[in-house]
Amino acid sequence: MNTGTTGTYEGFFRVNSRSNTDGTSLGTAFMPFKVSLNVLPVIQISGLKDIALSPQGNSATGSHRFCVFSMGNVRFNLRVKSEVAEEVLYTKRYSLKNGDANYIPYNLSINDIKGARKNFRNNYNHTGWNYTPSPHYQCQSNTSPNMTLNINTESINGATGVYRDTLTFTVTPY
Template sequence: MTRKYSPPRLIILPCLMMLFTLPAFAQLANCSGSFLENSGGLGVKVKKFCEGYDLDWSLDKNEAAFTGGNFCLIAYKGSDTATKCGDDDDERIMYDASINITGADPDDTSNGKFMLGGKIPVTIKLEGQPDDFYPGQTIDLPYTDGKCVCADTENQYNLIITVSKDKILKSGITTNSAVGNFRLNGFHELGSLNGSVGFQITLTLATGIQISGLEDMQLVENNGSASASQNFCVFALGTERFSLRANSEEGNGESFKLINSNDETLSYSMKVEDSNSKVENYAGNKNPIRGWKPSNQYLCSDHRAENMTLTVNVANTDSVSAGVYSDTMTLTVRPN
């Protein structure tokens, strides 16, 4: 009589672990960034400009964003200390101003974009203005009649700073923060009078890790043993190594086990390898193994370049009854 044998089947469930940092926003009250440039009775000034902007981001957020600052920019003719409009010695006549933003260092701009850490594009704009800033692009700020001092809200501006999730994930950054240094430049409509003040944007990234691409496995029997392999992805931000723990639902601390409907079991082992040639054999529900290298590409470039390989092996299938044997394996990853 020929015995009918059904190949063992292993089900693998991915686990997602994310660690988060607390948000840290800049204190915007009483910011001291300023400049005052005057020549030939003309003046251009910035007051109350914040020189540091902190944004935070974690994997559950679509973007890191900041709106605020409430700084003043005016261009005028007359007194630098005027409190009202007019052409007397202690008064001023208003003129149009303009503004642009430039990178302080070569890594702070790339391909017409502002950059953080030389890797992550950041969007900067003025609240209420339709267009984003681009490096060196100048935006005109027309004056309002009768509004001559920084206390007038018509002369006050907020920055909107945004970093999108997509740009962060595609950056390949492995550190927990990215910094960009920039300069805000203000101009007078008459002549070449201008002033400048530097500022910094810091993006803090929560350490995060994600496992994906795992599928159920159908083991293939061959000469008294059975095995199967698959590739999967472990992506991480803010860490260069991670630990991986394997837990068999039917197994124990000594071995992983497949089980059939009659409670007969088959022991199996699992070999894991990463793209850095680290290889480890797992057998039994034990402590996690550390030192694995994650991918710095989100979803491993849509799973075209998965960085992990898993191989399951059953050494002796002849010793058990025919039937379907299965187990649920859970893989848990954590940043080192």
């Protein structure tokens, strides 16, 4: 299925019968039937987990590898929605927030295994990602991640406390 395409596949079959249950012949009987399989696009994301950012001079960075499985040889869209941006700032910028309502803006980008890199804005749909061919299409635990999430903050000078954001990833067929 990893190299197939979406659509309807059909096959015709014929069952032959030549005897009764007591072994007497009834002659040949044919029963034709058709089987149809409709392969719909299936997209699944896995391997996401918390990311701890590491200070790098004036900023902080972090990355994490995860997997997007796409059955049916289809392209997909990816959307990353920020809880802080949606509920507090109502902006397209990503930000971390601490308990005192202080914010640190950050940039988010994602690379796929083929080298495509896209910079994200909050809740913006990035279209046209290509599926990844075998063996990475299977997304078996963490052995075959095919996407890398990169985060880097703007200035962290003077920032104290624990800053957080919750991201929601949504993948859909393209």
